[in-house]
Structure formats: C-alpha cells, structure tokens
Amino acid sequence: MRIAAAPWIPGHPFDINLFKSWAISAANNLTGFYSISSSDYPPFYIYILYMVGKLASVSTMSHYFTLLIKLPSILADVATAYLLYKVARKYVSFEMSLMIAAFYTFNPAIFINSTFWGQVDSFFTLIVVAAIHLLSQNRMGWSTVLLAAAVLMKPQGIIYLPVLMFELFRVKRLKSWFIVAVSGWVTALLIVAPFSFGQDPMWLFKLYSRTLNEYPYASVNAFNFFSLLGANYKQDTSKLLLFSYHTWGMLFIVIVTLFSWWMYRKGRNGKFASVAALVQIAGVFTFSSSMHERYLFPAAALALLAYTYLQDKRLLWLSAGFSLTIFINTYSIFYNSVNGGAPYNFTLFMTSLLNVLLCVFLAKVVWDHCFLKVRHGGVQDCAVD
Template identity: 55%
Template sequence: MLKNKPREGTILILLLCMGLCLRIAAAVSIEGFSSDIHLFRNWAGTAADNLGQFYFKSSSDYPPLYIYVLFLIGKLLSFPAISPYTVLIIKLPAILADLATALFIFKVASKYHSRKTGILLAAYYLFNPAVWINSSLWGQVDSFFTLLIVAAVYLLTEKKLGFSAVFFTAAVLMKPQGIIFLPVLFFELVRTKKMGDILKAMVSAIITALIIILPFSLNRGLTWIYQLFAGTVAEYPYASVNAFNLYGLLGANYVNDAKTLLLFSYHRWGLILIVLTTLFSWLVYIKGNSRRFAFAAAMLQIMGVFTLATRMHERYLFPAIALAVFAWIYLKDKRLFFLAGGVSVTSFFNTFFILFHTSRIMDSSGYGFWLRIISLLNVLLLIWAAKTVFDLALNRKSDDNMF
C-alpha cells in the first residue's frame, strides 16, 4: 500500500493545478471591481506605449514597481489573439502570486515540519476563499505584494539580510503599505548589532530603489517619488476607507480623520497607535531574541496598523493570512493557526461586502450590523494575537540555536 501511495510532489502539483483552474474560472466569471480593472487596463496601455513617460501621461498613484508588470500586461494585450482575455490577463499576476506563496508555504513547512504538513498548509492557502476572492474575483494585486513581504521576511530568517532588504524595498516601491513591515528588518539589524549587516542592508536597499525608480526619473529628478507617496497617503483622508477596524466599529467609516475623537483627531490617534504597535512588536522581538519571531512580528505589524491606524482600506489586512501561517510554521503554536483562520474570515467578509455591496458601505450611513460584528472581531483578534505572541516570546526555547 505504501508503494501505491502518491508522492507528495505529485499531490502538490495536482493541488497547484486545481488552484489555478479554480482561479481562472473565478477570474472570467465576473469582471471584478470595475474601477480597479479599468485603471489597470488603462495604466497597462500607457506603460506599454512609453514606460519612461508613464507618470507624465497617467494619473496613477501606484509606486513604480508594479508598473513594470503592467508594462508586460500592456504588451501582451497588444496582440489581437490575447486582447479578448483582458480581464484574465490583468488578474493573472496576482493569481500566479497566490500559487507561488502556496509553494513557498510548502517548502518552508516541509523544512521545519514535514512534507505532509507542507501539503496541508499549501492546500489551506490555495483554497482559502479570502485569498482567491482578492486576486481572482476582485482583481487586486495584494497577493503579489504579499509574496514580496513573505520573501523578505523569509530571507531575514535565513540571515540573508542584504537580499531581504531588496525585497522589503521592492514591497515599499509597490505599495506604500510596505513601510508597515520595514521595522521588522530594523528589529533584526538592531538585534544582531553587526555593522556589516547594516551596511549590506542599506546598500542593497539603495541600489534596489535606484534600479526601480531611475527609468521613471528622466527629466524630473528623484524627488517625484516622495511627492507620489505623499499624494497617495493624502488621497483618502478618512478614519476608515471601508476597513472593518476600530474606526469602523466606532462608526467612523468615511469620516474625515481631521475630526476629533476625545482629545485628538482620528488621524493623530492613528499615528499614536501605529507607534505603539511598532514598539510592542519590537518588545516581542527583543523578548523572543530570535529570527523565529520575524513572521510573528510582521503579522502583528499589519494586524495592528490595519485595526488601529486611519486611512485603511478593506484589503490591507490580506498579508496577515500568509504571515500567520508562516508564524505557526516557525513558532509551532496552534493559536497562530487559529489566528490565520480568524483573519481569513474577517478579510473575506470585508472584501466580500465591499466588492458586492459597495453602494451600501461607502459612507457612514452604511454602518450596520455586519460592519460592527466584523470590526469587533478584528479588534479581538488583534488582542489575541498580541497576547499569544508575547506569551511565546516570554517562553521561548532557550536551546534553539538555529536562529
């Protein structure tokens, strides 16, 4: 019987093929979030026409990294045989990123647990509704962004801090939310206290940034990237932008974040809570004193910022799903796997309601039962995550010399 048992590699290939087929079927079933698809289509065409002049000829608020992907999409869509599949092609990079992240999960879980565990975790991610609703139905690119973050943190755990800095920088230059995760690299550099690591990370980050930014910087200098980020951050000055978080719970969805809540404005409260979140993640990292806590710290960062900061969108919690899975792989506490399930549920419903019921959620008048329940659940999940990871840091294994 054992000889007839399928090899794990074959099972993994079958799972990946099934996951791909599911996503293709979902991708062509609906257009997705029409405004996002329309923007990606237009940006792809503009990038394909003249990549270097992209920001002169478009109103894009995206940092430059994903514009390279849109450039390739635009070139593909220029072929008449491909153009009928425009929506699928636009969604394809995120779909492939889903599969790559699942494969990543399998590889790392197989290394620290078993190949069977790797298969189960890869399947969990592949067929997680919160994952494929984002890429295959909505048509957003959070999966691509998440893959960059996962690669960055994994390389950090492998002591490859120069390469880790490359991926952290790439993530920041894809979405401003990448800044949320930069403290994790800082935590490790402070922990090791090695000047060589610090210099390697700095040089790698600078070179990566220049390579990505320079093609768009002809005749405009380098300050344009700062202006782009500043404009993107200021574009939605609201306590919550359809994010089911603390401010959603308080009824502040699409409420201007300059308004006062108790002593301070919503915006200032958000900044204060970002700082406190980062300090708590750092405390966990100090107490854990191990690279094993890198994924847990990254998970705390995104859960804390999404739940407590202003100007959050509905999809910003998405990376927490994969990060919680990796945190479980490294720290081996079942509570982290349940956290992955919890953020999957809240992320799915937040995305689902905005994708299919936008007209009822877009402003504070849409504040209703489900917004309250899911927002409260996200607050409770954050508290549980903080307690769980802090407990694990206090009770770390003293004999773990690998990290």
C-alpha cells in the first residue's frame, strides 16, 4: 500500500527537494558532503541518502526518485511494526501481538509521515524503539550504539539519552559505564570520521549549534502547551510571566527528566525504560520550546512498547491518543501550512489541549505504577522507599 501510494503523492515539496539535493550531493562526494551542501542534518542519515542517490543515478531508477527518497522510512514502518510484534510475543498473546503490529502498520499518523510527507521520522523511530528495547533487555552496549546513531541522525535523539543514564545509575556497575562509553565513542567516531577530513575540528559542534538555533521560537507548529497559549512562532525570547519561553522550556525539560528519573528509581527494573522514554518525548514535546510538529512521532510506538512490558491497557489508549494528535498536527501542517506558522484556530487549540491532557494522563499511569503499586502482567512492582 505504501509503495503503491508513494510515487503518486509528491510529498512536502521543500523537504522532498532538499532530500533529493542532499542525496545527489552525497552520491557525488560522500566525504566532502558538508563542504558542497548546506545540510543541517547530522551525518548518520547522509549514508542512507548516499545509497538513495546512487540508486537514483541509474537511468532506469531515476523515474522513481521520489519513491526512493520515501522508501527507507516506508521500510522502517514495517520493521518497527515487526519489532513491536516480536517483543510483544514474549509477554502477551499472539492475537494481541498481531493487533499491536497491525495498529502501527495501518496507523494514519505513521502512514502520512513516511508515505505522504516523505519525512524520515519513521527511520529515527525504529532506531529509538530498538535502542530502548535493547536497554530493557540489559544489552547496554548495543543500545548505546543505536542511541548514538539516533543522536547523530537528529538532534532530538538527545531527549532519550537520560533513559540510558537512569539504567546506568540503576545497575551501579563500573563495567557497564565502560561498555557504554566505549560503544558510544566508537559509534560516533565511525559515523563522523569520514566527513571530518579537511573540516574545522569543531565542525560537528557548529553544525548542531546551527541546527538547534535555527528556529528560535516558542513553538514551531507543534500543537503543544505554548501553542495552546497562542505562542506558535512567537520569539522564544519573549516573556511569559517571569521568564522567557526559552527559559520556561528548559525548566520543563529539567522537570520532565527528574520525573522520569523518579519513576525509574522507584521501578528498579529495566523494563521501565520504554515508559521512561515515552515520558521524555511526550513531556519535552508538550512543554518545551522550539518543538516542530513531527517531534512527537515516536510516542505512538513507545506507548505500544511500554504496554508490552507493563501490560497496562491505559498505555494502549495513550498510543491511540498520541496517534490522533500526531496525525492532526502533521495533517494540518502538511496540507494547510502557511508562512508564519499555523493559525490559532479550533484545531490547534483542541489538539494542543489534548496533548497536555494526554501528558497528565501519562503521569497518572506512571504514578499508579510507582506509588500505588499497580500490578499488571507479572512485571515487578515499584517499591516505595
């Protein structure tokens, strides 16, 4: 279905054309890519675009360039659904596992991102979900490899790094710290080194700084708390009560991370990694500044993964709820985006409010597991110190 639809839907014109340009540049000169292009993407996904560019350079394949740009994310959709199915089979029935995979595969929020828009959030989500699953299985080395790849694909990969730190603090083993450090540095070196010849020693740091400072707004079409207040595309230096939107956003990141850490500490179990990752992305997207409309995308898959481990049906409702808001937000920007950001209308207001309510509901679910000792499916109960 995705492959049939993808060639007939041109995708987001700006993003598709940008990816095509980067794919051609990478195919012509991979190691000199950042010298000949204006890409604001970190290096990891450039390898994927390099392969796409090489395929598109074959005359018989050039007619399918748009499909080739979308294909990695389309394949990632299927791979993520299969991964969710395989993990679920260890903890829930075959029927439920199949329903989880089917829900993700045919989810309009997932479909519109890869097949219609042509964005790469599906590929990023596959890496994150696989990394969090491996972390839950105490395979910290491979989890670190994937998390490093996620950070080197999109800066928002940093949002998930605290979960790795929580697990390191939980296990309290020097060997684990060593494995994580070596795995992370080796992965980063292998990905970054080919692009570094002839570059300024600080080139990667400057790339991230430029990317992170590219949109200095309270919200960048993200239907979240700041958009709810009417601050979409408002400068993040503007004041909201005592502080600027940027300062409020940083404070909220600290609060969300501390809440995740509290939950993980109470849980005393690596299986809480998935719900901690869900809290991180849902909380940061909803209450931080400079968020884009697509940054919440991994929440749908992470909620399903968290359900598999905790077997709390409320997490299925959260996956459905986040899928709804992700779809509405993506649809609104893809089809109705205007210069200066999405208008403050009923759709923006209600979707932003729903995201805030979903975050509150997620906090309630976590609270029940970590304070009221809710028992679900044999997962070790949280203990109150």
